[in-house]
Amino acid sequence: MIPTAVAPRPPAPAKLKILEVADRLFYNEGIHTVGVDRIINEAHVTKATFYKHYRSKDLLIVAYVEGRHLRAKYLIDEARANLTDPAAVMRALATLIGQIATRPGFHGCPFINAAAQFSDAAHPVRQAVSRHRAWERALIVDVVAELGHPAPEDAVDDLVLFRDGALSGSNVGDPERAYRALARAVERIIAERSAGAGEQLLSA
Missing domain, CATH: 1.10.357.10 (Tetracycline Repressor, domain 2)
Structure with missing residues (x-):
């Protein structure tokens, strides 16, 4: 049997929301002026969720x-x-x-x-x-x-x-x-x- 291709799983909504918030803040206000806590608060996610998807600010x-x-x-x-x-x-x-x-x-x-x-x-x-x-x-x-x-x-x-x-x-x-x-x-x-x-x- 030929294995069927498995479609990649779409990114988790929380991951997309974190990146969406970071994109807006990084561009509008500057990367170094925006901290992780601010992104977490505006994305309405927990700190554990943030670090699950992005292990560091640099990776984000x-x-x-x-x-x-x-x-x-x-x-x-x-x-x-x-x-x-x-x-x-x-x-x-x-x-x-x-x-x-x-x-x-x-x-x-x-x-x-x-x-x-x-x-x-x-x-x-x-x-x-x-x-x-x-x-x-x-x-x-x-x-x-x-x-x-x-x-x-x-x-x-x-x-x-x-x-x-x-x-x-x-x-x-x-x-x-x-x-x-x-x-x-x-x-x-x-x-x-x-x-x-x-x-x-x-x-x-």
Whole structure:
């Protein structure tokens, strides 16, 4: 008899509630300013329940970062759905960043914010942030490769920096101006692709 696959059990409601509360508090108020007791009180769980599902605050923070990664992946997949032109994908991603940065309650990039609170690059939270950023960079590498940019590594470095700058600038300044600056940077990179293709034709 071939064994049948067993569907994974869904997370316990208490575990989901703890993470939901932690996600809100960590993002709105800062990771280090929110204690475990506050999370337990607002999630309406016992201390034993908390430590059953999350053995430490650090593990909860990692779960928070990983949850934000899944949310970002969903939004990016949705933004680029049915788009095949890499230039259109780049514009769609820039628009998504603009939409996120202008939403009420925006307090900056959750990954940059989390990394800023853990100085040790080997800390599990920093590693979770690094995994997200490696995934994001790989996505940008793929788009730039499809774009046919004449200096793809430079273009990827620029795009990552523009993305970080737009989100950080939106948090401390004018979100609309930060988005427009990002959009202009994206258009410059797209235009560099076109210019590079023209130079190749002239030299052929």
